[in-house]
Amino acid sequence: MKFVDEAKIYVKAGHGGKGCVSFRREKFVPKGGPDGGDGGKGGDVIFIASESHHTLLDLKYKQHQMAKNGGHGSGNNRTGKSSGNLEVTVPVGTIIKNFDTGEELADLCSPGHTFTAARGGIGGKGNAHFTSSTHQTPRFAQEGMEGEEFTLKLELKLLADVGIIGFPNAGKSTFISRVSAARPKIADYPFTTITPHLGVVKYSDDKSFVIADIPGLIHGAHDGVGMGDKFLKHIERTSLLFHIIDISQEPNANAWANFTAINNELEKYNPALIEKTQIVAMNKIDLPFVRDNVKKEVARFKKKGIILNTFSAVTGEGIREILNKIAEKLDQTGQ
Numbered sequence: 001m002k003f004v005d006e007a008k009i010y011v012k013a014g015h016g017g018k019g020c021v022s023f024r025r026e027k028f029v030p031k032g033g034p035d036g037g038d039g040g041k042g043g044d045v046i047f048i049a050s051e052s053h054h055t056l057l058d059l060k061y062k063q064h065q066m067a068k069n070g071g072h073g074s075g076n077n078r079t080g081k082s083s084g085n086l087e088v089t090v091p092v093g094t095i096i097k098n099f100d101t102g103e104e105l106a107d108l109c110s111p112g113h114t115f116t117a118a119r120g121g122i123g124g125k126g127n128a129h130f131t132s133s134t135h136q137t138p139r140f141a142q143e144g145m146e147g148e149e150f151t152l153k154l155e156l157k158l159l160a161d162v163g164i165i166g167f168p169n170a171g172k173s174t175f176i177s178r179v180s181a182a183r184p185k186i187a188d189y190p191f192t193t194i195t196p197h198l199g200v201v202k203y204s205d206d207k208s209f210v211i212a213d214i215p216g217l218i219h220g221a222h223d224g225v226g227m228g229d230k231f232l233k234h235i236e237r238t239s240l241l242f243h244i245i246d247i248s249q250e251p252n253a254n255a256w257a258n259f260t261a262i263n264n265e266l267e268k269y270n271p272a273l274i275e276k277t278q279i280v281a282m283n284k285i286d287l288p289f290v291r292d293n294v295k296k297e298v299a300r301f302k303k304k305g306i307i308l309n310t311f312s313a314v315t316g317e318g319i320r321e322i323l324n325k326i327a328e329k330l331d332q333t334g335q
């Protein structure tokens with residue numbers, strides 16, 4: 001399914017129904033009093049977050065969300081029908097903004113979380129309300145109030161504990177498919193992953209965390225090179241980044257250059273991303289070329305004060321140690 005993480009939509013709540021002008025007509029009562037009922041309330045437009053939705057795709061094709069108007073009042077003091085609310089389901093992690101000002105109105109970050117985006121108008125009062133000692137036959141009633149209307153921008157920012165970053169082909173998807181039930185496509189060409197994937201890691205009986213696999217980054221991603229950096233917004237809300245490095249792609253690749261190139265892209269996108277704790281690990285140590293370089297690369301990182309972990313997403317070597325470190329760091333950050 002296509003992954004859509006932004007949508008512009010117009011919401012309009014229902015108008016209140018009109019109040020009614022009516023007079024009682026009964027046999028042998030020539031001048032009955034006013035009995036015009038009130039109009040019913042117009043429906044609200046309410047957003048509701050659900051785990052059954054993963055993208056804003058539905059809204060891309062349905063940009064107008066309009067609730068029904070309330071029914072008009074009628075004689076015999078009958079109130080018009082109140083219209084039901086219009087519920088619009090969005091994925092958990094959807095942020096709702098005013099389209100024109102950019103002001104954030106709601107962040108629906110847990111399942112069942114709701115936001116009333118436009119309130120329906122209340123119904124007008126019927127003429128039965130307007131009698132007084134001096135005015136026995138009111139021939140007027142109120143109009144219903146108008147429903148609110150707004151143009152909104154919806155932005156989905158996935159909610160995960162850990163975001164995986166790295167160059168294309170580094171083995172990000174292989175890793176997530178090894179540690180969770182997520183099954184993104186894996187292949188030996190760049191940009192195999194073109195949409196973010198979430199995987200739940202069952203770390204122990206009482207502990208689990210969510211990892212996000214996003215499309216690979218390359219030099220110039222902030223200028224739109226490759227898949228660009230638009231997917232980085234999906235790791236903005238993570239507590240931790242897992243940075244995967246692969247030196248098997250080019251003959252003279254060096255892990256440090258690889259590491260700084262990705263960090264440079266993160267910083268250009270949003271300097272706050274570079275402040276996040278990273279667990280850094282070199283993948284593919286099952287390959288002889290990579291294994292031969294482990295000592296040298298680990299020492300190079302150590303000099304800079306960074307621990308370079310090593311693992312193989314294919315054989316599983318080193319993965320448990322990495323999950324332990326991730327769980328430990330998440331504990332420290334209060335997840």
Ligand SMILES: Nc1nc2c(ncn2[C@@H]2O[C@H](COP(=O)(O)OP(=O)(O)OP(=O)(O)O)[C@@H](O)[C@H]2O)c(=O)[nH]1
Pocket residue numbers: 166167168169170171172173174175185186187188189190191192193194214215216217283284285286287311312313314315
């Ligand atoms: N030998 C070896 N190959 C690996 C390992 N991990 C991943 N690969 C291979 O590397 C290639 C790329 O793996 P992916 O998991 O698709 O890489 P990715 O980082 O998700 O790539 P993009 O989605 O393109 O960004 C595939 O051919 C994998 O089989 C590993 O530990 N050892």
Ligand SMILES: [Mg+2]
Pocket residue numbers: 172173174184185186192193
């Ligand atoms: Mg991938």
